[in-house]
Amino acid sequence: MWCLELLLPLLLIINDASCQWNVWVPRDISAMTNSCVVIPCTFMYPSAVRPYRGIHGIWYFDQPNIDVPEEIVSDEDLELTCYAPDNCPDMTPEIQWMYTDYLPDPEFSSDYLEESNTAVLSSTLTFTPRPMHNGQLLGCRVYYPNTTLVYERVISLDVKYAPRSVWVNVSSEVMEGSSVVLHCEVDSNPPPRISWMFGDQELLWDTASNVTLSLDDVTPVQEGVYTCIGDNGYGLMNTSLYLAVKYPPREPVVNDSVTVQEGTSLALHCSTQGSPAPTLTWLKDGELVGTITADELSVLEILEITPQGDGQYRCLAENEHGRASSSLNITVEYAPVLLEESKCTVVREGVQCVCMATGNPEPTIEFYLPDLNVTINETDGRFNFYTHTDGHTSTGMIKLREKGERVDNGPAVNVHCSIYNMYGRESVHLELQQEKKYMMAVIVGTIGGVAVIAFIIAAVRYVGHNNKKENGNPRQDVVLENPALYYSAVKKDKQNLRKKVGEDGDYQPVGSMAGLERQELNYAALEFIGTRSREGASGRGDDGSNYTEIKAK
Structure with missing residues (x-):
């Protein structure tokens, strides 16, 4: 009776017709753990074999067997040993390793161990496994020369290795408010613990071969370096990507409005944020001042400011996604200037x-x-x-x-x-300004006044002369007391002045005095003094004409 602790398959059938050797055992037997089981075995041998020479039946379990370490680690030397029983004096087994062509520099060695009534033949395979060998098949074959007896055992290598590659998306650009998906895939055995990190913050983790991180409604604060870390206890590896978030410039921050004294030096600062980095332009009252800067900070230096520096200064930030601006006022105080x-x-x-x-x-x-x-x-x-x-x-x-x-x-x-x-x-x-238009008005007034008075005097002389002839009595020259004042006014406009003095022959009459007062026009006055009967003051000219002295104030 055999006591079994496991359910074991039994495949031991020998059929050699030429030698008339036959062995029969059940194909499989099921048994409960810790129970007893009877395994029958029937065999036949040639009649020429005399029983007295001895017929022995030998039971073998799990033939052949490969001794595999509990853990196979990449890049560490590995020894695998295949065992086969050698209890038949006339049937010595041989051991071969299968699927070794892909192994790096394999080495083989054999050994023979005999204890009491049991002999064991072994073959040891030595090599250094790599991550690429994980999952590869490796086998041991035991065969008996000159027979058809062949037994094999095949195993799959379970090579443990640290993460050897971490794949993530390439660095990418997204617009503010959009969504993005970041992928991470790690090659390791066993599967790693994958973590998505943003700076020192862990966003997501899972034990798997790949993990996906989804970001919705992205904001500029989420721009930066994202790192995927794979760690499976045998080592770790990480790979990073940069996520750029594009957005228009924010409202620039500028100095407060300020009042300064003439000669003061100032530095105006303008800072903003935008992606890509905006261009910053300083404008004064709408006109360009300073230089255009492609950065998030611009400084406009004003050395020894003058009164002309007074005004509104605006900082304009622009990039391909939009623009924004902020302004300040500079008030320059200064001493009076005439x-x-x-x-x-x-x-x-x-x-x-x-x-x-x-x-x-x-x-x-x-x-x-x-x-x-x-x-x-x-x-x-x-x-x-x-x-x-x-x-x-x-x-x-x-x-x-x-x-x-x-x-x-x-x-x-x-x-x-x-x-x-x-x-x-x-x-x-x-100073009193003697302007040309004032002098021209005096000249015009004088000429006009002389012409009018000359006409009056000539008329008076003519009447007096006729009366003298008619009456035969001489008369004295007429003396004009308090003659009227004559005013000639001109506008300040030089073109009108030239028209009034007849430059183009088109003299314009003088308007009313009330209108002149309202317009605050310049004027010239002529005062004519009456004729006097004194020598040199009046008399007769060379041509016999009478004359009167005229003075102009």
């Missing part, structure tokens, strides 16, 4: 003085009359004072109602303009 429009001119009431200055803060304007030791900053009984501000420009104006002494055909003026703010003060003397 403008060339500042002057005194003759007007109908007397003299008008205008003082214009630019500055920040807006300058305060005062007039000073040194002859009278009077400072004018408001209207009083003798002076009309007017001020106006427009942006950084201040305008002050006074009208001197008392004409004073006349010099060189015009009023004598001595007016000083004082301009000041917190950064400085300046006082200048305003």
Whole structure:
């Protein structure tokens, strides 16, 4: 009786017709663990064999057998031994290894072991397995020469190896808000623990040969390096990819609006984010200033800023996906500067003085009359004072109602303009401007007045001469007392002035005085003094004509 602990197949059938040897055993037997089983065996032998010489039946279990280590590790030397029983004196077995052609430099050795009534023949195969050998078949064949008895045992190599390759997607670009799938596949035995890492953060893991990571509604913060790590206890390997998230520029961050004094140096910073990196452009009041920078930071340096540097500065960020901008204001404060429009001119009431200055803060304007030791900053009984501000420009104006002494055909003026703010003060003397249009008006007025008076005088002389002839009584020359004042006004427009003096032969009549007052036009006045009966003042010319002295103020 045999006691079995396992269910074992029994395949021992020997049939040699030529020698009349026959052995019969059941093809298979089923038995319960830890129970007993009887395995029958029937055999026949040739009649020529005498029983007295001895007939022996020998049982073999699992023939042949390959001794395989519990663990086969890549790149470590491996020994596999095939065993076969050798208990038949007349039938010595031989051992061969199968499927060894793919092995790197295999080595073979044989051994024979005999203990008590059992003899065992062994063959040992030595080689160094590689990951490529995992799953390969390897076999041991035992055969008996001059017989048909052949027994084989085949195994599949289970070669353990660390991850030897980790495959992931190539680096890719995606638009903000889209989705992306990242794949990772690891070649190792046993299957590894695969982890998807983003920086130091583990996003996903699984024990498998491949793992997929899905990212939805991608944002710029998810741009960066993604790493797949495979670890199976025999080693680890990782591979990374870069995920680029494209998006339009964000609103740039710029300096706060600032107020500075003239001569100050500034550095304006503009920073933004965008992918690809945006170009940054500085604009002042819509005009390009500085250089265009292809980066996420731009610095505009302004050295010793001038009043012209006052205005709005805008940083424009652009890339292929969009644009954004931010702006700031720079206010430049500076001492007052007198403008060339500042002057005194003759007007109908007397003299008008205008003082214009630019500055920040807006300058305060005062007039000073040194002859009278009077400072004018408001209207009083003798002076009309007017001020106006427009942006950084201040305008002050006074009208001197008392004409004073006349010099060189015009009023004598001595007016000083004082301009000041917190950064400085300046006082200048305003010159009386004898403009060409004013002189032309005087000439036109004089010529017109002389022509009219000459006509009146000629008429009076003619009437007096006739009366003298009729009455026979001599008369004195007529004396004109307080003759009327004649005004000739011209507009400030030079083209109209040329038309009025007849440059193109088209003289335009003078409008009403009310209209002239509203337009604040320049004027010229002629005052004609009456004739006097004194020598040299009136008389008769060489041609016998009478004449009267005419003076023009």
